[in-house]
Amino acid sequence: MTSQPAKKLLILPGDGIGPEVMQEVRHIIAWLEAKRGLSFAITEDLVGGASLAQYGEPIRDDVIEQARAADAVLFGSVGDPRWNHVGFEKRPELAILKLRQELALFANLRPAKVFDALVDASTLKPDVVRGLDIMIVRETVGGIYFGNPRGIETLADGSKRGINTEVYTTSEIERVARVAFDLARKRSNRVCSVEKCNVMESGLLWKEVVTDLHAREYADVELTHMLADNCAMQLVRNPRQFDVLVTGNLFGDLLSDLASMLTGSLGMLPSATLGAADSAGKCPALYEPIHGSAPDIAGQGIANPIAQILSFAMLLRYSFDYQAEAQLIEEAVAAVLANGLRTADIMSEGKTRVSTSEMGAAIVNEL
Numbered sequence: 001m002t003s004q005p006a007k008k009l010l011i012l013p014g015d016g017i018g019p020e021v022m023q024e025v026r027h028i029i030a031w032l033e034a035k036r037g038l039s040f041a042i043t044e045d046l047v048g049g050a051s052l053a054q055y056g057e058p059i060r061d062d063v064i065e066q067a068r069a070a071d072a073v074l075f076g077s078v079g080d081p082r083w084n085h086v087g088f089e090k091r092p093e094l095a096i097l098k099l100r101q102e103l104a105l106f107a108n109l110r111p112a113k114v115f116d117a118l119v120d121a122s123t124l125k126p127d128v129v130r131g132l133d134i135m136i137v138r139e140t141v142g143g144i145y146f147g148n149p150r151g152i153e154t155l156a157d158g159s160k161r162g163i164n165t166e167v168y169t170t171s172e173i174e175r176v177a178r179v180a181f182d183l184a185r186k187r188s189n190r191v192c193s194v195e196k197c198n199v200m201e202s203g204l205l206w207k208e209v210v211t212d213l214h215a216r217e218y219a220d221v222e223l224t225h226m227l228a229d230n231c232a233m234q235l236v237r238n239p240r241q242f243d244v245l246v247t248g249n250l251f252g253d254l255l256s257d258l259a260s261m262l263t264g265s266l267g268m269l270p271s272a273t274l275g276a277a278d279s280a281g282k283c284p285a286l287y288e289p290i291h292g293s294a295p296d297i298a299g300q301g302i303a304n305p306i307a308q309i310l311s312f313a314m315l316l317r318y319s320f321d322y323q324a325e326a327q328l329i330e331e332a333v334a335a336v337l338a339n340g341l342r343t344a345d346i347m348s349e350g351k352t353r354v355s356t357s358e359m360g361a362a363i364v365n366e367l
């Protein structure tokens with residue numbers, strides 16, 4: 001039993017299946033409090049379509065302040081087709097965009113991990129992905145999605161040109177590389193840095209800054225460099241060669257979607273987005289499943305809660321340093337899958353189909 005002060009956790013379930021899968025996390029929290037002596041100071045609020053319906057805006061300033069004050073945020077998902085007709089400023093999705101922006105969450109962590117029991121769900125051959133466990137660290141607030149100049153210009157002859165610019169500064173590269181090196185030390189101690197230094201100046205600087213930082217502070221970590229196009233090929237050819245991958249916004253966007261399909265199941269994948277530590281050492285962090293609000297299956301009790309549960313396990317590991325508890329949860333998920341329980345999205349022949357709440361209960365039972 002520990003007697004640490006309660007960790008401040010903000011829970012934002014959101015729309016669609018968000019509240020349904022979050023309910024299963026609450027059961028796990030109750031178990032951690034009862035059986036492991038952990039204590040959480042939890043606040044909850046509405047975001048997305050749920051907040052639009054109640055307050056007329058996708059996220060209130062007050063919720064953003066709560067997120068700032070919390071030790072970590074557990075997010076469900078936002079998106080509700082009932083708001084499709086409204087203008088961009090009233091889209092449910094703005095809730096997550098605003099949170100990322102306001103908390104300056106610059107590093108997106110996406111693990112691609114294959115559970116033994118689901119090895120057949122991958123788009124690749126079982127022998128290629130068995131035991132796969134990689135982590136992609138994507139820079140999220142810089143790069144070509146935000147660089148200037150940008151826009152669409154009309155030329156003298158009436159034709160047009162569209163412009164985007166990839167800009168990366170030394171400090172932007174360093175802070176995301178630091179996240180990757182720190183993560184690698186807790187994993188298999190290997191980082192592969194990905195850019196296109198053969199054709200892009202921003203890539204050249206990326207490689208230089210990562211190499212310098214490595215020599216100065218992380219010489220104990222194995223560092224390799226790879227061109228982004230080769231990396232896409234290697235992720236499909238032999239993904240297990242990687243441990244931690246670190247890359248910019250654009251390449252990270254593409255490579256993390258590619259890597260997620262190596263595991264074959266959207267309903268299984270968690271993610272984390274981290275910001276910079278303040279002067280007191282507090283680091284804002286938001287955890288959410290990769291999947292969206294899945295309006296097509298909302299309200300039916302059939303959503304897979306595992307991505308949300310594993311997002312909570314990541315939160316325990318990275319924000320609260322509850323390593324043992326995070327591992328217990330991950331092992332319980334693996335065991336339940338090994339026992340043949342499956343929600344509809346990962347169902348296959350000969351397995352036992354269960355509902356959202358049955359899957360959650362089985363995981364708590366396994367704990």
Ligand code: ATP
Nearest residue numbers: 078079266267291292293294295296297303304345
């Ligand atoms: P968004 O724009 O919010 O990402 P989307 O439509 O792109 O929404 P999802 O909401 O993730 O993507 O849904 C994609 C498909 O995957 C849908 O058919 C949905 O039902 C299914 N899906 C997503 N998450 C889950 C889950 N946890 N369990 C079962 N099925 C899921």
Ligand code: MG
Nearest residue numbers: 290291292293
């Ligand atoms: Mg989507």
